[in-house]
Amino acid sequence: VLRKAGYATGLVGKWHLGFGSTEPVDYSKPFDISPNSHGFDYYYGIPASLDFEPYCYVENNRAVDPPTAFTPGLNVPRGVFWRQGKVAPSFVFEDVLPTLAKKATTYIAERAREPQKPFFLYLPLTGPHTPWLPTRKFEGKSNAGIYGDFVAMVDDVIGQVTDALRQ
Numbered sequence: 001v002l003r004k005a006g007y008a009t010g011l012v013g014k015w016h017l018g019f020g021s022t023e024p025v026d027y028s029k030p031f032d033i034s035p036n037s038h039g040f041d042y043y044y045g046i047p048a049s050l051d052f053e054p055y056c057y058v059e060n061n062r063a064v065d066p067p068t069a070f071t072p073g074l075n076v077p078r079g080v081f082w083r084q085g086k087v088a089p090s091f092v093f094e095d096v097l098p099t100l101a102k103k104a105t106t107y108i109a110e111r112a113r114e115p116q117k118p119f120f121l122y123l124p125l126t127g128p129h130t131p132w133l134p135t136r137k138f139e140g141k142s143n144a145g146i147y148g149d150f151v152a153m154v155d156d157v158i159g160q161v162t163d164a165l166r167q
Contacts, residue, residue, distance in 0.1 A: 001039075002120045003041070005118075006117065007117070007120050008114070008120070009042070010041060010111075010119065010121045010122070011043045011044075012103045012121065013123050013124035014046050014049055014124050014126055015035055015045055015124075016047070016052075017038075018047075019047060020032055027063040028063070031062065034058070034061040036061050040122070042060065042107065044058070044107075045057070045100065050093065050126040051081055052082075053084070053086050053087065055088065056091055057091070063088070064088070065089060065090045065091070066088060067087050068086070068089060069087050069088065070084070070086060079132035080130070080131050080146070081131050082131050093133055096126055097125065097126055097127055097133070097154065097157055100123075100126070101156075101157040104121060104157075105160055108121065108161070109167075112167070123161065127150055127153070128147075128150060128151050128154045132149075132150040134150045134153045137153075138152050
């Protein structure tokens, strides 16, 4: 609907609706089903929530780095949880939220180059639910434990996106 109305459409974040029409999905090949086949001009994100495998980034209709390694999962301390499964060798769990923030603000800046064309950005973040992974910048900043620090980090991401929109 938005594309037909002249909008550029982007999605940055978790997709959670599957890739490809076959199971298991072959992450080494382009997907025949992706956010791009559901109305988005651009997509960058992860296949599901950050506690569901496979753990990798996807850009448009293919994995940036296919999930060829394995994580045994993690469940310590409370809130720092993800399931075992396939993971891209370059994937770092703690970097996902900052990466999504950077991709979202970059998308907004790119859209600003065409101010006559409206845009829509869908931004389903990985927080504030598990895993709670505040970066060092936010550790101990909230005085409300690891979850408070992570919520502060999520708030910061929203602030970055809001600032990008203002600019």
